[in-house]
Amino acid sequence: MVNALMFGWNITMTPVATEQPRARAITPEAQAQEQSWAMAAQRGDRPAFMRLVEVYQRPVYNLCYRMLGGDVTEAEDAAQETFLRAYTKLDTYNPNRKFSSWLFSIASHYCIDRLRQRRYQMVDWDDLPAPDQHVLSNPEPQPEAAALSREEHRTLHRLLNNLPPDYRAATILRYWHELSYDEIAEALNTTVSAVKSRLFRAKQMMAAHYGAMETNL
Amino acid sequence: MNHETFTEKMVLWLDNGLNAPEITELQAHLAGCPTCQQTYQTLQRVETLLRGGSKIMVGPPPGFTARFEMRLAYHQVRNGGHLWWGFGVLLLGALFLFIIGGLAVSALVSSGAGWLDGAIFYSGLVGLIQLANTLGVWLNLVGLFVKASLLTMSYPTFWGCALAALALAWLWLRVLKYVNRPVATSVELLI
Secondary structure, eight states, X not given: OOOGGGGTOOTTOOOEEEEOOSSOOOOHHHHHHHHHHHHHHHTTOHHHHHHHHHHHHHHHHXXXXXXXXXXHHHHHHHXXXXXXXXXXXXXXXXXXXXXXXXXXXXXXXXXXXXXXXXXXXXXXXXXXXXXXXXXXXXXXXXXXXXXXXXXXXXXXXXXXXXXXXXXXXXXXXXXXXXXXHHXXXXXXXXXXXXXXXXXXXXXXXXHHHHHHHHHHO | OOHHHHHHHHHHHHTTOOOHHHHHHHHHHXXXXXXXXXXXXXXXXXXXXXXXXXXXXXXXXXXXHHHHHHHHHHHHHHHHHHHHHHHHHHHHHHHHHHHHHHHHHHHHTOTTOGGGOHHHHXXXXXXXXXXXXXXXXXXXXXXXXXXXXXXXXXXHHHHHHHHHHHHHHHHHHHHHHHHTSOOOOHHHHHO
């Protein structure tokens, strides 16, 4: 794996947290434009692919960031790897499918694989720095910190990180990316009923964990 | 109905997935069940956290596209390097084959070359074997090979071999490209 530090990235990089409308409403024109870029990229047009990178860097980064527990360096590396895989596998992209679903599919599965590998490292959450430390330690008011208090934000990350990777992916795609059940099923290569079940179980687990956290306080 | 069933309904309610009669039924149950009330409050709190947190899309630090272009270039150079090494090795092999082939063809079709008739060639070979330890002999041998190769260029066989070598080179490049393709993971297998 390519080390992020090889390209001058380091852990002091601060992600850009901004409040945006959650739903990325894609107009038919924008979707047609993306399809044409994707098809041009398939024919070897690299600038067309770079336009897609420009458009999707934020959603893909956000997905990786949430999936990987708020680790800035890992999120950057995973987002870059997602685009690299997309580029090298462009010939497998079906233009009849939404480009965003295909890209989210790559990102989700990559992060799930990464989390499964990480499971064997046995690192306790409490031993790690607080998620979004760079954002939250910034004296400037941050939109994310404004939307949720620091403690709430930390709690949300804890709850998410407590979920199995598959459940976490479904939850993030549902809440942060506002994907429909069908789209989540497509991205995670599963059925709609499995997605509904995962989301239900995820909320149940989060509620149980939240209840336990409150009891311990 | 047990608590689990009502928990499902609570999750659906929070997701706007219940109709009016179901909501009324759930509310009636909640009014008389402290356990479910507690569960509902916790689920509601989790829902609030998720909705509050999901208003924020975290983006990468500035310069993401430029960094990606660097990474892509690195990836292509790294993978392309293997191809060029393979091509170089193939080219050397092809050159060696041409020289050996040229020598063989020259020996067979030596009627037009007086200096390379069978007797001279045989005695030359014996002499080469006897003096193989000396550098001068090796240089002579190389010279002989080069001369033979140049001579061979006047025969159609040479150009046939050249075309065959080019075809093999192309085939080799295809094989190397296939071998050096990115390693398939569960991600790619599912796409």
